[in-house]
Amino acid sequence: MNYDKAVSEMLNVDGAIAAAVVDYASGMLLAGGGSPSVDLEIAAAGNTEVVSAKMKTMKMLGMNDVIEDILITLGKQYHLLRPLKNHEGLFLYSVLDKSKSNLALARRSLVEVERNLG
Numbered sequence: 001m002n003y004d005k006a007v008s009e010m011l012n013v014d015g016a017i018a019a020a021v022v023d024y025a026s027g028m029l030l031a032g033g034g035s036p037s038v039d040l041e042i043a044a045a046g047n048t049e050v051v052s053a054k055m056k057t058m059k060m061l062g063m064n065d066v067i068e069d070i071l072i073t074l075g076k077q078y079h080l081l082r083p084l085k086n087h088e089g090l091f092l093y094s095v096l097d098k099s100k101s102n103l104a105l106a107r108r109s110l111v112e113v114e115r116n117l118g
Contacts, residue, residue, distance in 0.1 A: 004033075007019045009112070015098075016094065016095070019034055022090065024047075027044060078095075082110045094106060
């Protein structure tokens with residue numbers, strides 16, 4: 001599966017507003033789509049800092065573990081970030097409308113997208 005297909009799958013989730021595949025080493029957007037109201041270039045760069053900070057903190061604490069996902073809850077949206085195990089340095093990013101989405105199903109869909117990426 002290519003990254004554009006992964007984005008398409010993430011956008012098929014109820015309440016999906018925008019989705020992306022991001023390289024957190026560079027902050028670069030590799031693929032993205034959805035509402036133009038979400039500037040995915042800026043979101044990719046900003047959320048790269050979130051993922052990198054958490055990874056750095058875990059390392060400083062000596063935590064021998066992996067991040068499954070990071071949830072940022074806003075007033076009207078959920079932002080889900082999922083580092084990819086088999087594609088080091090990349091993460092999936094999904095923006096969801098809280099009033100139209102099911103968080104558990106959205107998280108599960110990211111697991112499926114990751115699995116399909118191989």
